[in-house]
Amino acid sequence: MSARTESSRVAAVGRSLRWGARVRTRGLDSQTGMLILLSLVAVVCCLGIVYLDRYSPVTLLVVPLLVASLLLGPRTLPWFVVFVLTLTVLAVVGRRMRDVDISPASVTGIAMVFLLGLVVLLMSFRRSRLGVAGLQGESMFVDLRDRILNQGGIPMLPRDWHVQSELRSAGGTLFAGDFVVASRPAADRLEVVVVDVSGKGEQAGTRALLLSGAFSGMLGALPPEAFLPAANEYLLRQDWEEGFATAVHLSVDLATGFFEIRTAGHPPAVWRAAGSGRWSVLGSEGPILGLIPGAEFAVATGVFSHGDAVLLYTDGMVEQPHRDIDLGIDRLVGEAESLLRGDFQDAAKRLVDALGSRNDDRAMIVVHRL
Structure with a gap:
């Protein structure tokens, strides 16, 4: 030097x-x-x-x-x-x-x-x-809220790809335990993660703020198969009393349409095949993040053809008191068939308006290849 x-x-x-x-x-x-x-x-x-x-x-x-x-x-x-x-x-x-x-x-x-x-x-x-001071503290929280919302913003995509997101919190506040992280680490690759943090209220919101920053950094730096194991180890190191989360991770090759989906204690993704017009559940299993060291996560794969779509969501969309979650998933599939028949305009917003519990945070991602 x-x-x-x-x-x-x-x-x-x-x-x-x-x-x-x-x-x-x-x-x-x-x-x-x-x-x-x-x-x-x-x-x-x-x-x-x-x-x-x-x-x-x-x-x-x-x-x-x-x-x-x-x-x-x-x-x-x-x-x-x-x-x-x-x-x-x-x-x-x-x-x-x-x-x-x-x-x-x-x-x-x-x-x-x-x-x-x-x-x-x-x-x-x-x-x-x-x-x-009071106003300074509020401005700090507003800045943190804006950052978590920006991290959930969808990056620019090729013309034949369309991704929509919608996030609603219980009580109508802008701090929620559900959050979305999206990244485009390479020109031909899109990574999207939907996360549901344990807990309610401000405690879940503060944990979501911390995890969104950590997950955003890992999402763009790690290969798809390594993200959920790394997120699991990160949560284990936090040693929180109620420090677990569920997640669904989608990795898409934007050139070929090949995708991988992995879940961690999260409701399964819902897939639409344009050829048949049918909606089906993509089975991929894995343990909740932050509970089991060295956890492994199964993968579901497929290929996006033109017109195909996939839904990623949190349990607030399908879970109701005194009702089995499988019935909620069935209702989600039925609503998707009805609401999105040939028209994916504002798909995420329409599904959130039609489904889910108003007493729980709700997040919905719709990935559609035109």
Whole structure:
């Protein structure tokens, strides 16, 4: 390595360190400026409560308190809450010094300010685990959500291939335990994985965020037969109490139409042969990911002819309480025959609208060769 190259790398590291220092300084200046501004607003509210008692209720101090809960970080927010509660006490004392009676409504307002201050303090202590203010934390989660949705985006494909995806979460939120990862690691190869993470609610959503990033990296770097074993070992290393997942993996040669499908404790793929127009289940078996070390996964193979299609989905599409899952798969096949007869426009969306439990996450992928 030449001295010039070494010096350029040192200079680059120095620029990065200086940039990081400027970012931290700007963040600190922003928090300090916001703290000063909100403190001035709180002082003005306190003076209004004392000297304009007919027009300024004690609950006026709730306004800077609520704004601070959204904008201040967990280090400065507790001190601001203490400051506001102190101003509340001073406002009451100031009214008494001016011989203003404290009505029952004012007493209730004072209690509300202290109660809200306690709630904001508890929120601040919880946020201290993350280290950012409320709006910043929300923006981080939105960014993570966008990343997981982008990883499920279908890459550009040749004209004779059409892939549709639809993802619905229980309760209508954009965080779900079901997710899709798609990759085109080579010009003639498409890889698609549909995953259902164990658990419900935010716990399943956070695990899905982590697994989507890991699976996305493995999907593009490993041969098709190695993906599910690698995903299984990855989950085993996490050592989660409820750390298992089911998955179905499709690998397609876009030039020849040859495909491989492997499942891991997941509902089987559904296949449509254009020649006969019949839909059938593709049997491929494998254990759930994250439970058995060294697990092996059977493969189902076939060839896409023009007009053929395959459906990949999660159990939310076919599973209902007190009903066998095989009956749900049969209903999926029947709906596919009815809804997609000669028309695959918005196929994934129409199937999700027609099937599945609204109390469970649902994902559907339709791969169709035109």
